[in-house]
Amino acid sequence: MLQQSQAPITRPITTAHLATTMSLMSLTAIELQERIEAELASNPALELGDRHYCTSCGRPQAEKGSCPVCSRLSTGSGEEPIVFVSPREDFYLPSRQSTSNGIPSDEIIAETDDLPTYVLRQIAPELAPDDRLLAAHLLTSLDEDGLLRVPLIEFARYHHRPTSHIEQILRLIQRADPVGVGSPSPQGALLVQLEVLGETQSIPPMTDQAIRQGMDLLSRRHFTELGKLLGISTSRVKQIARFISDNLNPYPARSHWGSVHQGVEPAQDVYHFPDILISRLNDNPDSSLVVEVISPLAGMLHLNSLFRQSIHLAPPDKVDEWQNDLEQASLLIKCLQQRNHTIVRLMQRITAIQRHFILHGDAFLEPLTRASLADELQVHESTISRAVAGKAVQLPNGKIVPLSKMFDRSLHIRTELRQIIAHECRPLTDTEIAALLKKKGHRVARRTVAKYRAKEGILPAHLRQPLQTAG
DNA sequence: CTATGGCACGGATT
DNA sequence: AATCCGTGCCATAG
Secondary structure, eight states: OHHHHHOTTOOOOOHHHHHHHHHHHTOOHHHHHHHHHHHHHHOTTEEEOOOEEOTTTOOEESSSSSOTTGGGTTTOBSSOOEEEEEOOSOTTSOGGGOBTTBSOOHHHHHTOOSHHHHHHHHHGGGSOHHHHHHHHHHHHTOOTTSOOOSOHHHHHHHHTOOHHHHHHHHHHHHHSSSTTTTOSSHHHHHHHHHHHHHTTSOOOTTHHHHHHHHHHHHHTTOHHHHHHHHTSOHHHHHHHHHHHHHHOOSSTTSSSOOSOOOOSOTTSOOOOOOSEEEEESSSSTTBOEEEEEEOTTTTTEEEOHHHHHGGGGSOGGGHHHHHHHHHHHHHHHHHHHHHHHHHHHHHHHHHHHTHHHHHHOGGGOOOOOHHHHHHHHTSOHHHHHHHHTTOEEEOTTSOEEEGGGGGOSSHHHHHHHHHHHHHOSSOOOHHHHHHHHHHTTOOOOHHHHHHHHHHHTOOOHHHHSOSSOOO
C-alpha cells in the first residue's frame, strides 16, 4: 500500500514489463550482474554511471543520500529490520582480506584460526599473490562441511580466469591439511583422501571403484547390492566400508564421520554466493538486523542521455532499432527497480518473522509458507517462489544458507529430534522418538522420524551406540 | 520378531 | 501442472 503510492515504478503493466520483471526476479546476484553486463555491452542506450558512496561510512549505495545504516545508528534497536538494496561487490570476502594487493601476508592471516585461513596459510607460499585472492574466495565459499558446492564456472567467470586455472588452485587446497577440503561432494573428498593415502599405505582393492560407482549404496550401507554391482563378495564390501569409515572422511571440516549419512542426492542444496547479507547493527541483544539485498550495479544504470538526444539524428533505417534500444533500456531499469523493491519488501517481512531464527538458530524457525507471505505482500505466489528460489542468504554468524530455509516446514522438529538423540542415554528406536516428539507437541509418524533422521545424517538406533561391531 | 529402509500414493505447496 | 513431503505397507536385515 505504502510502496504503491510512493514508488515511481508503478505504471500500467505491460506484458513485456511483467515478463522482464519475472525473469529478473529469479536471478541471483551474480546472474543479475551477468545479465546487466550483457545488456550494457549490447545496448548503446544503457549507460553505467558513477557509484554513490555514503559520505560517512563509505559504503557503496544504490541511491544518493544518507546511508540507511548510518542514519539509523543512533536509534538502531527494536524489532524493525533495516532492509535496503546494496550494490556492494566485495560481499564474498571477509572485509579484512580485501586489500589492494590481494591477500595480505601471514601475520594477518595468523590472527584467526578458522578453516579458510588455516588452509590458506598452508598453500599461500605456493601461490602468486593474485591467486591467493582467488584461493581465499574459494575457501570462503566452502560450506560447513568443508565442501565446495559452488560450480567452478562461477569463480571462473567472476575472476575472468579459465576453469583449468581454478582447478589447479583447488587441487592444492584439496591436498592441504583437512585432506579433501574444497571437493565438490563427499564423494570427491573421499577420492582425494584415498589418493593421498594411497601414496603412503596400501588400500583394499576396489575401494576406488566402490566410491566412484557405488557412493550412494555405500552410504546407505547396502553392501550386498554394492557387491553385486562391483562383482565382489559382500564381506569384501564390508571390509572396504570399514576401511573407509576408519580412514576417510566425506566431510573434511568435521572431525570424524560419526554418521554414515544422508542418502539424498547431492545436487539439491548447492551453496551460492550470498544474494542477501544479514548482520546486526550493534551488539545489543535487541539490535536491529541490517539486511542488504545485493544488487550489483544498482543505482549506476542510466539511460544514455547523449544517445537519447541524438535519436533524431539516427539514419532512417536505424530509427526503429534505436528507439527499441531506448525502450529496452528503460524497461530494464524499471524492472530492476521493481525486482529489488519486491525483494526488499519480502526480506522485511521474513526478517521480522524469523528474527529469532536468524539470531539464535534452527530451533527458532517459525513455520512459514510462501503462500502466506504472498498474501501479506499482495503479490502472486509465484513471485515469491521465484524470488526465493536459488538465492542464498548470509546470516549474522557467517553461515550461508539457502533463502528457502526460511520456509522449511520441518526444521524445528528436526532440531528437536537432534536434541533428543543427543541427550539420549540409550539408543532410542524411531517409534520411541516419535512418542517423545508427540509429547512435545509434534505429531509425526514413526516413518517420518526415520526420514528426518536420514536428513540429519543420524544413524539408526542399532548402529548409534554399537556394543560391538560386526565383521 | 522388531526395527528400518524402499516404494508408492495422496495431499499440500510452489 | 510439477514437485515435495508425510505416511502406510511390505520386504529385509539383524
